[in-house]
Amino acid sequence: MTIGIIGSGAMGSGIAQVAAENGCVVYVNDNREEALQTASGRLKALMKKLVAKDKRTQEQADNILENVHYTSKAEDLEHCDLVIEAIVESLEVKKEVFRWLEKIVSEDCILATNTSSLSISAIAAACHKPERVIGIHFFNPAPLMPLVEIIPALQTAAQVIEKSKALIDSWGKVTVIVKILLDL
Numbered sequence: 001m002t003i004g005i006i007g008s009g010a011m012g013s014g015i016a017q018v019a020a021e022n023g024c025v026v027y028v029n030d031n032r033e034e035a036l037q038t039a040s041g042r043l044k045a046l047m048k049k050l051v052a053k054d055k056r057t058q059e060q061a062d063n064i065l066e067n068v069h070y071t072s073k074a075e076d077l078e079h080c081d082l083v084i085e086a087i088v089e090s091l092e093v094k095k096e097v098f099r100w101l102e103k104i105v106s107e108d109c110i111l112a113t114n115t116s117s118l119s120i121s122a123i124a125a126a127c128h129k130p131e132r133v134i135g136i137h138f139f140n141p142a143p144l145m146p147l148v149e150i151i152p153a154l155q156t157a158a159q160v161i162e163k164s165k166a167l168i169d170s171w172g173k174v175t176v177i178v179k180i181l182l183d184l
C-alpha cells in the first residue's frame with residue numbers, strides 16, 4: 001500500500017512513521033525543503049535510538065527508513081492509495097491543497113485530513129469527488145497514541161469509511177467512527 005502525507009511537521013512525520021512501520025511505502029510532501037530535511041533527520045535519529053535501546057532491530061530500522069521518501073515533487077504522490085493531509089489548520093489552505101491533490105492522484109485514492117477542528121464536509125465540498133474525502137484524526141505523538149478518530153464528512157461514501165477504518169486498524173490503532181450530526 002502506498003501512502004502520501006502532506007505536511008512533514010509533528011503530525012505528518014508521526015503518521016508517516018506509523019505507516020512505514022506497518023510496511024507501507026510512504027511519500028511525505030512538504031512545500032518547505034527545510035521541513036523535509038528536518039523530518040528525515042529526525043526519523044533517522046529516532047531509528048538509531050530505538051536500535052540502540054533494542055526496541056527495533058537494525059533490519060527493521062533500515063526497512064522503515066527505506067519505506068519513507070521525502071519529496072517536494074507533486075508527481076511522487078500520483079500512485080498513492082491514500083493521502084493524509086497534515087498541514088496548517090486553515091480551511092482555505094486545506095481546500096486549496098485538496099483541489100491540487102485531486103489533480104494528481106488516481107480516481108480511487110482516498111483523501112484524508114488530520115484536522116482537529118475544521119469541518120470535513122467543508123473540505124470535501126471543495127473537491128470534485130467529495131465522497132472520497134474523510135477525516136483520519138491521529139493524536140500527538142502519532143506513533144505512541146493508540147486512538148484514531150475516523151470522521152466521515154456528510155458526503156463520505158460508506159466504502160471509504162470501511163476501507164479507512166480497516167487500514168488504520170491494521171496499523172494496530174484503536175479506531176472510533178465519529179458520527180457527525182451537524183457539520184458546520
Ligand SMILES: NC(=O)c1ccc[n+]([C@@H]2O[C@H](COP(=O)([O-])OP(=O)(O)OC[C@H]3O[C@@H](n4cnc5c(N)ncnc54)[C@H](O)[C@@H]3O)[C@@H](O)[C@H]2O)c1
Nearest residue numbers: 007008009010011030031032035086087089114115116140
Ligand atoms: N500538533 C498536534 O497536537 C495535533 C494533533 C492532532 C491533529 N493536528 C492537526 O494536524 C495538522 C498538522 O498539525 P502539525 O502540528 O503537524 O503542524 P506543523 O506546523 O508541525 O506542520 C505542518 C507542516 O505542513 C507544511 N505545510 C504547510 N502548508 C503546506 C502546503 N500547502 N503543502 C505542503 N506542506 C505544507 C509546513 O511546512 C509544516 O512542515 C493540523 O491540521 C492540526 O490541527 C495537530
